[in-house]
Amino acid sequence: MRVLYTWICILITVCAATAGDVLVALAMRRIGDLGDLRRHKGWLAMLLRVLTSGVLFGGIFFMTIAFFSNLVGLSWADLSLMGPASAALTYITNAIAARFFLKEVVSPRRWIATGFVFFGVVILTHT
Amino acid sequence: MMLFGASGDALLSRGMKQSGSIDVHHLGDLFSVISNPYVLLGIVALLAFMWSYMTALSFADLSFVMPATAASYVLMTLLSIFWLHEHVGPERWSGILFIVIGVGLVAGEPWRTGDPPAAIAGPDAEEQIANVRDASNGDEIKIGTNEAGIGGAKADGAREGR
Numbered sequence: 001m002r003v004l005y006t007w008i009c010i011l012i013t014v015c016a017a018t019a020g021d022v023l024v025a026l027a028m029r030r031i032g033d034l035g036d037l038r039r040h041k042g043w044l045a046m047l048l049r050v051l052t053s054g055v056l057f058g059g060i061f062f063m064t065i066a067f068f069s070n071l072v073g074l075s076w077a078d079l080s081l082m083g084p085a086s087a088a089l090t091y092i093t094n095a096i097a098a099r100f101f102l103k104e105v106v107s108p109r110r111w112i113a114t115g116f117v118f119f120g121v122v123i124l125t126h127t
Numbered sequence: 128m129m130l131f132g133a134s135g136d137a138l139l140s141r142g143m144k145q146s147g148s149i150d151v152h153h154l155g156d157l158f159s160v161i162s163n164p165y166v167l168l169g170i171v172a173l174l175a176f177m178w179s180y181m182t183a184l185s186f187a188d189l190s191f192v193m194p195a196t197a198a199s200y201v202l203m204t205l206l207s208i209f210w211l212h213e214h215v216g217p218e219r220w221s222g223i224l225f226i227v228i229g230v231g232l233v234a235g236e237p238w239r240t241g242d243p244p245a246a247i248a249g250p251d252a253e254e255q256i257a258n259v260r261d262a263s264n265g266d267e268i269k270i271g272t273n274e275a276g277i278g279g280a281k282a283d284g285a286r287e288g289r
Contacts, residue, residue: 113230
Protein backbone atom coordinates (compact mmCIF):
# COMPACT_ATOMS: atom_id res chain seq x y z
CA MET A 1 0.00 0.00 0.00
CA ARG A 2 2.88 2.33 0.83
CA VAL A 3 4.23 1.86 -2.71
CA LEU A 4 0.87 2.95 -4.13
CA TYR A 5 0.79 6.05 -1.88
CA THR A 6 4.34 6.92 -2.94
CA TRP A 7 3.47 6.75 -6.64
CA ILE A 8 0.31 8.78 -6.06
CA CYS A 9 2.52 11.39 -4.37
CA ILE A 10 4.96 11.33 -7.30
CA LEU A 11 2.06 11.76 -9.73
CA ILE A 12 0.64 14.69 -7.74
CA THR A 13 4.12 16.27 -7.42
CA VAL A 14 4.90 16.02 -11.13
CA CYS A 15 1.44 17.23 -12.23
CA ALA A 16 1.38 20.11 -9.74
CA ALA A 17 4.96 21.17 -10.56
CA THR A 18 4.19 21.13 -14.28
CA ALA A 19 0.93 23.06 -13.81
CA GLY A 20 2.82 25.57 -11.64
CA ASP A 21 5.61 26.07 -14.19
CA VAL A 22 3.17 26.38 -17.10
CA LEU A 23 0.97 28.90 -15.28
CA VAL A 24 3.96 31.00 -14.19
CA ALA A 25 5.30 30.91 -17.76
CA LEU A 26 1.88 31.90 -19.14
CA ALA A 27 1.56 34.72 -16.60
CA MET A 28 5.02 36.07 -17.42
CA ARG A 29 4.28 35.90 -21.15
CA ARG A 30 1.11 37.91 -20.58
CA ILE A 31 2.85 40.43 -18.32
CA GLY A 32 5.63 40.92 -20.86
CA ASP A 33 9.37 41.45 -20.67
CA LEU A 34 10.07 42.69 -17.13
CA GLY A 35 13.15 44.59 -18.31
CA ASP A 36 11.10 46.50 -20.88
CA LEU A 37 8.33 47.19 -18.38
CA ARG A 38 10.80 48.53 -15.83
CA ARG A 39 12.47 50.79 -18.38
CA HIS A 40 9.22 52.18 -19.82
CA LYS A 41 6.92 52.22 -16.80
CA GLY A 42 9.20 52.13 -13.78
CA TRP A 43 9.71 49.71 -10.89
CA LEU A 44 6.39 50.38 -9.19
CA ALA A 45 4.24 49.78 -12.29
CA MET A 46 6.20 46.61 -13.03
CA LEU A 47 5.74 45.27 -9.49
CA LEU A 48 2.05 46.18 -9.56
CA ARG A 49 1.59 44.33 -12.82
CA VAL A 50 3.32 41.22 -11.44
CA LEU A 51 1.51 41.27 -8.10
CA THR A 52 -1.93 41.67 -9.69
CA SER A 53 -1.57 38.64 -11.95
CA GLY A 54 -4.02 35.96 -10.83
CA VAL A 55 -2.47 33.39 -13.18
CA LEU A 56 0.93 33.93 -11.52
CA PHE A 57 -0.48 33.24 -8.07
CA GLY A 58 -2.30 30.20 -9.50
CA GLY A 59 1.11 28.95 -10.62
CA ILE A 60 2.66 29.62 -7.22
CA PHE A 61 -0.28 27.78 -5.59
CA PHE A 62 0.43 24.66 -7.69
CA MET A 63 4.16 24.96 -6.94
CA THR A 64 3.31 24.97 -3.23
CA ILE A 65 1.20 21.81 -3.68
CA ALA A 66 4.13 20.18 -5.48
CA PHE A 67 6.51 21.16 -2.66
CA PHE A 68 4.36 19.69 0.11
CA SER A 69 3.43 16.61 -1.93
CA ASN A 70 7.16 16.02 -2.44
CA LEU A 71 7.75 16.39 1.30
CA VAL A 72 4.98 13.87 2.10
CA GLY A 73 6.40 11.49 -0.51
CA LEU A 74 9.86 11.80 1.06
CA SER A 75 8.40 10.71 4.39
CA TRP A 76 7.26 7.44 2.74
CA ALA A 77 9.94 6.77 0.14
CA ASP A 78 13.68 7.19 -0.23
CA LEU A 79 15.15 10.25 -1.88
CA SER A 80 16.67 7.88 -4.45
CA LEU A 81 13.15 7.24 -5.74
CA MET A 82 11.44 10.58 -5.06
CA GLY A 83 14.36 12.68 -6.36
CA PRO A 84 14.63 11.29 -9.88
CA ALA A 85 10.90 10.64 -10.20
CA SER A 86 9.76 14.13 -9.27
CA ALA A 87 12.67 16.38 -10.35
CA ALA A 88 13.66 14.60 -13.56
CA LEU A 89 10.17 13.71 -14.80
CA THR A 90 9.14 17.35 -14.47
CA TYR A 91 11.63 18.28 -17.23
CA ILE A 92 9.86 15.92 -19.65
CA THR A 93 6.29 16.87 -18.64
CA ASN A 94 7.21 20.58 -18.85
CA ALA A 95 8.45 20.16 -22.42
CA ILE A 96 5.21 18.34 -23.35
CA ALA A 97 3.04 20.93 -21.57
CA ALA A 98 4.98 23.81 -23.18
CA ARG A 99 4.34 22.24 -26.60
CA PHE A 100 0.60 21.78 -26.11
CA PHE A 101 -0.51 24.49 -23.67
CA LEU A 102 1.93 27.32 -24.41
CA LYS A 103 2.19 26.44 -28.14
CA GLU A 104 5.98 26.59 -28.00
CA VAL A 105 7.94 25.07 -30.86
CA VAL A 106 9.90 22.32 -29.14
CA SER A 107 12.45 21.41 -31.80
CA PRO A 108 14.11 17.96 -31.95
CA ARG A 109 17.25 19.60 -30.54
CA ARG A 110 15.27 20.83 -27.50
CA TRP A 111 13.80 17.34 -27.01
CA ILE A 112 17.28 15.79 -27.12
CA ALA A 113 18.58 18.46 -24.70
CA THR A 114 15.66 17.77 -22.35
CA GLY A 115 16.41 14.03 -22.59
CA PHE A 116 20.07 14.58 -21.68
CA VAL A 117 19.10 16.78 -18.72
CA PHE A 118 16.52 14.16 -17.64
CA PHE A 119 19.13 11.38 -17.55
CA GLY A 120 21.66 13.68 -15.89
CA VAL A 121 19.25 14.61 -13.11
CA VAL A 122 18.23 10.93 -12.68
CA ILE A 123 21.90 9.97 -12.20
CA LEU A 124 22.63 12.92 -9.89
CA THR A 125 19.64 12.38 -7.63
CA HIS A 126 20.04 8.58 -7.64
CA THR A 127 23.68 8.55 -6.49
CA MET B 128 18.99 31.84 -11.60
CA MET B 129 21.76 29.26 -11.49
CA LEU B 130 23.74 31.23 -8.93
CA PHE B 131 20.79 31.95 -6.61
CA GLY B 132 19.28 28.45 -6.99
CA ALA B 133 22.51 26.62 -6.27
CA SER B 134 23.66 28.94 -3.47
CA GLY B 135 20.17 28.89 -1.90
CA ASP B 136 20.14 25.08 -1.76
CA ALA B 137 23.71 24.94 -0.47
CA LEU B 138 23.00 27.57 2.23
CA LEU B 139 19.83 25.77 3.33
CA SER B 140 21.68 22.46 3.40
CA ARG B 141 24.48 23.92 5.55
CA GLY B 142 21.99 25.65 7.85
CA MET B 143 19.91 22.49 8.30
CA LYS B 144 23.03 20.44 9.03
CA GLN B 145 24.02 22.95 11.73
CA SER B 146 20.53 22.93 13.25
CA GLY B 147 20.20 19.16 13.34
CA SER B 148 17.24 16.99 12.35
CA ILE B 149 13.69 18.03 13.14
CA ASP B 150 11.26 15.64 14.82
CA VAL B 151 7.88 15.48 13.06
CA HIS B 152 6.22 15.65 16.50
CA HIS B 153 8.01 18.94 17.23
CA LEU B 154 7.37 20.96 14.10
CA GLY B 155 7.60 24.14 16.19
CA ASP B 156 11.37 23.64 16.06
CA LEU B 157 11.16 24.85 12.45
CA PHE B 158 10.85 28.42 13.75
CA SER B 159 14.13 28.14 15.63
CA VAL B 160 15.76 26.83 12.45
CA ILE B 161 14.72 29.98 10.58
CA SER B 162 16.80 32.07 12.97
CA ASN B 163 19.92 30.31 11.68
CA PRO B 164 21.77 32.85 9.46
CA TYR B 165 22.55 30.28 6.78
CA VAL B 166 18.87 29.27 6.54
CA LEU B 167 17.84 32.94 6.39
CA LEU B 168 20.37 33.65 3.63
CA GLY B 169 19.19 30.51 1.83
CA ILE B 170 15.57 31.71 1.89
CA VAL B 171 16.65 35.15 0.55
CA ALA B 172 18.66 33.43 -2.21
CA LEU B 173 15.69 31.23 -3.16
CA LEU B 174 13.40 34.29 -3.31
CA ALA B 175 15.94 35.91 -5.63
CA PHE B 176 15.94 32.67 -7.63
CA MET B 177 12.14 32.87 -8.03
CA TRP B 178 12.38 36.47 -9.25
CA SER B 179 15.12 35.53 -11.74
CA TYR B 180 13.02 32.58 -12.92
CA MET B 181 10.03 34.85 -13.52
CA THR B 182 12.21 37.39 -15.33
CA ALA B 183 13.65 34.66 -17.58
CA LEU B 184 10.16 33.37 -18.40
CA SER B 185 9.06 36.90 -19.31
CA PHE B 186 11.26 36.82 -22.43
CA ALA B 187 12.08 33.13 -23.03
CA ASP B 188 10.23 29.84 -23.55
CA LEU B 189 9.63 27.42 -20.68
CA SER B 190 11.07 24.62 -22.83
CA PHE B 191 14.23 26.73 -23.19
CA VAL B 192 14.52 27.98 -19.60
CA MET B 193 14.04 24.60 -17.90
CA PRO B 194 16.91 22.64 -19.53
CA ALA B 195 19.15 25.73 -19.71
CA THR B 196 18.97 26.35 -15.99
CA ALA B 197 19.69 22.71 -15.14
CA ALA B 198 23.29 23.94 -15.11
CA SER B 199 22.53 24.91 -11.51
CA TYR B 200 23.01 21.21 -10.67
CA VAL B 201 26.59 21.54 -11.89
CA LEU B 202 27.14 24.65 -9.80
CA MET B 203 25.50 22.94 -6.79
CA THR B 204 27.85 19.97 -7.15
CA LEU B 205 30.86 22.28 -7.29
CA LEU B 206 29.60 24.09 -4.18
CA SER B 207 29.08 20.78 -2.38
CA ILE B 208 32.69 19.79 -3.18
CA PHE B 209 34.46 23.03 -2.31
CA TRP B 210 32.19 24.48 0.38
CA LEU B 211 30.45 21.53 2.02
CA HIS B 212 33.47 19.21 1.46
CA GLU B 213 31.30 16.37 0.16
CA HIS B 214 32.70 13.50 -1.88
CA VAL B 215 31.54 13.35 -5.50
CA GLY B 216 32.04 10.01 -7.22
CA PRO B 217 32.36 9.13 -10.91
CA GLU B 218 28.63 8.37 -11.21
CA ARG B 219 27.73 11.93 -10.22
CA TRP B 220 30.31 13.32 -12.62
CA SER B 221 28.69 11.30 -15.43
CA GLY B 222 25.32 12.83 -14.45
CA ILE B 223 26.90 16.28 -14.64
CA LEU B 224 28.30 15.45 -18.09
CA PHE B 225 24.78 14.58 -19.30
CA ILE B 226 23.45 17.89 -17.99
CA VAL B 227 26.31 19.87 -19.54
CA ILE B 228 25.61 18.25 -22.94
CA GLY B 229 21.88 19.03 -22.55
CA VAL B 230 22.54 22.65 -21.63
CA GLY B 231 25.04 22.97 -24.51
CA LEU B 232 22.45 21.66 -26.97
CA VAL B 233 19.72 24.04 -25.85
CA ALA B 234 22.08 27.03 -25.72
CA GLY B 235 22.04 27.46 -29.51
CA GLU B 236 18.25 27.50 -29.71
CA PRO B 237 16.11 30.67 -30.10
CA TRP B 238 14.84 32.00 -26.77
CA ARG B 239 11.23 32.35 -27.78
CA THR B 240 9.13 30.47 -30.29
CA GLY B 241 5.49 29.63 -30.82
CA ASP B 242 2.28 31.46 -31.52
CA PRO B 243 2.04 35.22 -31.82
CA PRO B 244 1.56 36.54 -28.30
CA ALA B 245 -2.04 37.61 -28.82
CA ALA B 246 -3.02 33.97 -29.43
CA ILE B 247 -2.24 33.02 -25.87
CA ALA B 248 -1.84 36.32 -24.13
CA GLY B 249 -5.50 37.04 -23.38
CA PRO B 250 -6.89 40.40 -22.28
CA ASP B 251 -3.57 41.66 -20.95
CA ALA B 252 -2.23 41.74 -24.51
CA GLU B 253 -4.74 44.34 -25.58
CA GLU B 254 -3.85 46.41 -22.55
CA GLN B 255 -0.17 46.16 -23.33
CA ILE B 256 -0.72 47.13 -26.96
CA ALA B 257 -2.85 50.05 -25.77
CA ASN B 258 -0.04 51.09 -23.45
CA VAL B 259 2.30 51.79 -26.33
CA ARG B 260 -0.18 54.15 -27.98
CA ASP B 261 0.48 57.69 -26.91
CA ALA B 262 -3.09 58.69 -26.15
CA SER B 263 -2.35 62.16 -24.91
CA ASN B 264 -0.91 63.32 -28.24
CA GLY B 265 -2.93 61.02 -30.43
CA ASP B 266 0.32 60.04 -32.08
CA GLU B 267 0.79 56.56 -33.42
CA ILE B 268 3.77 54.78 -32.04
CA LYS B 269 5.13 51.97 -34.12
CA ILE B 270 5.12 48.72 -32.21
CA GLY B 271 8.37 46.92 -32.72
CA THR B 272 8.05 43.18 -32.23
CA ASN B 273 10.95 40.85 -31.92
CA GLU B 274 11.18 37.11 -31.49
CA ALA B 275 10.38 37.61 -27.83
CA GLY B 276 6.72 38.08 -28.81
CA ILE B 277 4.63 40.14 -26.46
CA GLY B 278 7.66 40.81 -24.32
CA GLY B 279 9.12 42.61 -27.25
CA ALA B 280 6.24 45.04 -27.76
CA LYS B 281 8.28 48.18 -27.57
CA ALA B 282 7.49 51.75 -28.32
CA ASP B 283 10.17 52.42 -30.85
CA GLY B 284 9.29 56.04 -30.96
CA ALA B 285 8.84 56.05 -34.71
CA ARG B 286 6.21 58.72 -34.73
CA GLU B 287 4.02 59.52 -37.65
CA GLY B 288 1.91 62.53 -38.58
CA ARG B 289 4.36 65.24 -37.65
